[in-house]
Amino acid sequence: MNDKTAAKSSTPLLRARYLRQPTPFCAGCGHGIFINAFLRAADEAGLDFGRTVFVSGIGCGAWVPSPHFLADTLHVIHGRAIAFATGVKLTRPELEVVVISGDGDLTTIGGNHLIHAARRNLPIKVFCLNNWLFGMTGGQVSATTPPGAITATTPSGNPHRSFDLVKLARGAGAPYVARWSVARPRWLRQGIETALREPGFAFVEVLSICPTQYGRANRGQWADKEASLPWAMLSWQETHCISRRKAQKEGAEGKIVVGEWREGEEPWDV
Amino acid sequence: MGKFKVELDEALCKGRACAICQNACPQEVFAVSDQPTPQGVWPLRVASPEECIGCRRCELFCPELAISVQEAGGREQEARGEGQEGPVVAPDYGGWTTVPSRLSAGVHFLSGNEACAEGALVAGCRFYGGYPITPSSEIMVHMAHRLPEVGGTFVQMEDEIASLCAVIGASWSGIKSMTATSGPGFSLMMESLGYAVMTETPCVIVNVQRAGPSTGQASRPAQGDVMQARWGTHGGPEIITLAPWSVQEMYDLTIRAFNLAERFRVPVIVLADEIVGHLYETLTIEPEIRCFNRARWPQDSPFGTEADDGVPPMPAFGEGARLLVTGSTHDARGIRRTTDPQTQERLVRRLANKLLAHRDEIDDWETHFTADAERLVVAYGSVARSALWAVQEARRRGQRVGLLRLKSLWPFPDEIVTRYAGDCREVVVPEMNLGQVVREVERCTAARVTPLPQTNGEIIDPRRILGYLLEGRWER
Incomplete structure (x- = not known):
């Protein structure tokens, strides 16, 4: 990747x-906001789409x-995007390998590959679009x-706890x-750019929204x-997200902490 | 005219059900249109551009990238075919070539699993992703030592699912790739096997069969996975499967598996068993081998051909082809056509036809004493070793018995079996399962077909087969 100084x-x-x-996503889909931010970040970071392989699994x-x-895209079976990406990256280390998939794909059916890629410090970038359920198949519960x-x-409410993907x-x-x-979106764009410039394994959880499934079911x-329902969900998310720095001062009770964590950084919780 | 130029592409806008721009804007620049589009969308429109303060929230939030905010009078950025650069590599038409052997020419003494690994290396395998499982692990251990010596890549993955996934990913990097496993791991690979078929990804999967079902007897031989190799993945595609009977063939058929994989852009299964995997015996290394390399040039139809039995060229990642690789039904360029019946039919038929129309390149067999045979033994894998001894002994005792040894099991060599079974009054099929290949043999001949099944985790004793040939007894 090259630094670019152009406008x-x-x-x-x-x-x-x-x-x-154009995308086929529902009106107001949070994944579209991610695309918007990702393309701006990739452009700023100088990510060459001709030398980048995007790997994704199943789901929205x-x-x-x-x-x-x-770009080159490898759209694979459910849950295994990171495993395919491992084969690509190990054999063509000069290519950028970026995994973009959902919480169901990467952390529910495919959690094993996520933790092992993290353990190996495989130099790929993983963006997990977390919309809190399985959207494409009709809004079923996921690990998040x-x-x-x-x-x-x-139908009576999720009886189980959810993964904290950062932890x-x-x-x-x-x-x-x-x-x-x-x-x-400004934090998101900057965060994606930072992740794309990381030398090693980078995992980014992107809190997305699914108005069609999650939004309606939990109106x-x-x-x-x-x-509009998408904006109502975005407003909720904006007021419930708290920066890591702020959370360390004020506590994070009832909030979702956003920010970045590098290896060995304390405190663990926020 | 305000200080900023706000533009909204109504063709991209998903309308008032989204309305994120309208809500995000602090100045009420946007409003819902008075008219819906023919598609029934009520798009947003820029109602009061003069109010814009240039905060760009609308631009950054729009999920469709339909909105742009520019300083009025600013220079237009033109997009002239950017990102559309063509291929960056010269065409490589692939095909047959001759390569020197990695081992010195002459006689060597190796185990079947080691010979398999050496065969893969000389065939050009440069990526191995696998997971330990008895009785195949020696292949992986050998590759872990040998691949770095030839500039290849080895990785032990977290399970067999990930192993075949990584192998497929590596193959799209342009690298010949393989994995090896046994029954339980083979079961885990079934979904990815179908993905390799659908995406036409060359790779080799070695299954050193052990006694099942389930965990079964991990260190004991069996031939229980013959039908699974053919029918294990959903959708019922044709799968090439080879069955070695010796250390020599663990070497030779692994090379052949890579050549067939590259020739037809398919996953190829080497269906070995614990006996040939762990057997130590001599094998002869020729000074050089014949080796097939995939055609790879980045052109616009890596997933289709004019002919209904063709094999398209396979560009690799990073060569400018901007590949769309997907396990969904796709057209020749890789674009999903998941509700179009013609595309589905055409693709599924071509995936089968590209193998069935080239049976002459795939079918592989060997015969012993078949010229005057009244009875024919059909066997494969290590059981054929027992069968050959029994046939020889029966001949010595005056029986006109022959042996047809199948080296390729799938697509099933119907015509070969029909040819050699044609004049026989009985066809006998010993195998280490409850009867799998025997069903296929029954389809191919009018002669009486007798299964000789054995599933006790032992090699079939040659004397047992001889007993049947001489006395018609197959005792438990």
């Missing part, structure tokens, strides 16, 4: 340079790079669905871990009744 690319230029076609998140990104949340398969990845030895929210959770 920031316009939105139409980003589309022409990096996208094959896996559709982000494939077929949309104008919050306790109590309504999904198609937890999961850190515990597995990932040297760079971050969590950002699509409700804060009572969103305070802003005037706004």
Whole structure:
């Protein structure tokens, strides 16, 4: 990747340079906000799409790079994106290998490959679009669905706890871990750029939104009744996300801590 | 005219159900259009551009990248075919070539599993991803030592699922790749096996069979995975499967497996068993071998051909082909066509036809004493060793018995079996399972077909087969 000093690319230029076609995502899908931020970050970081392989699994998140990104894309079976990426990166270390997939794919069915790639410090970048459930298959509970949340398969509320993906990845030895929210696109863009420049394994949890499945099923959770459902969810996320620095001062009770964690950094909790 | 130029591409806008721009804007620049589009979307429009303060929240939030905010009078950035650069490598048409052997020419003394690994290396294998499992582990251990010596890459993965996934990923990097396993691991690989078929990814999977079902007898031989090799992955694709009977063939058929994989862009299974895997005997290394390399040039149809039995060229990652590799039904360029019946039919048929129409390049067998045989033994793998001794002894006692040894099991060599079984009054099929290949043999001949099954985790004693040939007894 090269540093670029040129002016920031316009939105139409980003589309022409990096996208094959418009997305099929639902109106207000958080994954689209991620695409927006990712392309700006990739452009700033000088990520060469001609020398980058995007690997993704199954689900809405896996559709982000494939077929949309104008690069080599490997769209694989459910849960195994990181395992495929391992074969690509080990044999072609000069190529950038970026995994973009969902929480169901990377952490529910595919959690084993995530922790082992982190343990190996495989120099790939993993972006996990966390919309808190299985969106494409009709809104079923995933390993990241919050306790109590309504999904198609937890009609009385999720009886189980959810993964804290930052702690999961850190515990597995990932040297760079971050969590950002699509409700804060400037932080998200900057965070993606930082991750793309990391030399080793980088795991980024992207808090996304799924208005169609999660938003409707848990309508009572969103305070802003005037706004569109996507915006109500984004507003909730914005008010419930707290920066790591702020959380260390004020505590993180009832909040989701966003920021970045490097290997060996304390404190562990926030 | 305000200080900023705000543009919204209504063709991309998903409308009022999203309305994120309208909500994000602190100045009420956006409003919902008065008219829906023919698709029924009520798009947003830039209603009050003069109010824009240039905070760009709309631009950064828009999930469709439909909005741009520019300083008024700023220079337009033009996109002239950016990101559309063509291929960056010269075409490589692949094909047959001759390469010198890695081991010195002459006679060597190796185990079957070691010979398999050496065969892979000389065939050009430069990536191995695997997971330990008896009785195949020696292949992996040998590769862990040998691959670094030839500039290859070895990785022990976290399970057999990941192993075959990594192998497929490496193959798309342009590297000949393999894994080896046994029954339980082979079961875990079934989903990825189908992915390799659908994406036309050359790779080699060695299954050193052990006695099952389930954990079974890990260090004992069996031939229980013959049907699984053919039918284990969903969707029922054709799968090339080879069955070695000796250390020499663990070497030779592994080379052949790589050549077939590269020739037809398919996963190829080497279906060995514990006997040939752990057997030590001599093998002869020729000074050089014939080796096939995939055609690889980045052109625009890596997933389709004009012919309905063709094999498309396979560019590698990073060569400018901007590949769309997917296990979903796709057209010749890799674009998903997941509801189109023609594309599905055409793809599935070509994936089968590219093998079935080239049976002459795949079918592999060997015969002993078949010229005047009244009875025919059909055997494969280590059981064929027992069968050959029994046939020789029966001949010595005046029986007109022949042996057909199948070296390729799938696609099943129907015509070969029909040819040699044609004039026989009985066909006998000993195998270390409850009867799998015998069913295929039954399809191919009108002669009486007798299964000789054995599933006790032991090699079939040649005297047992002889007993049947002489006295018609197959006692438990």
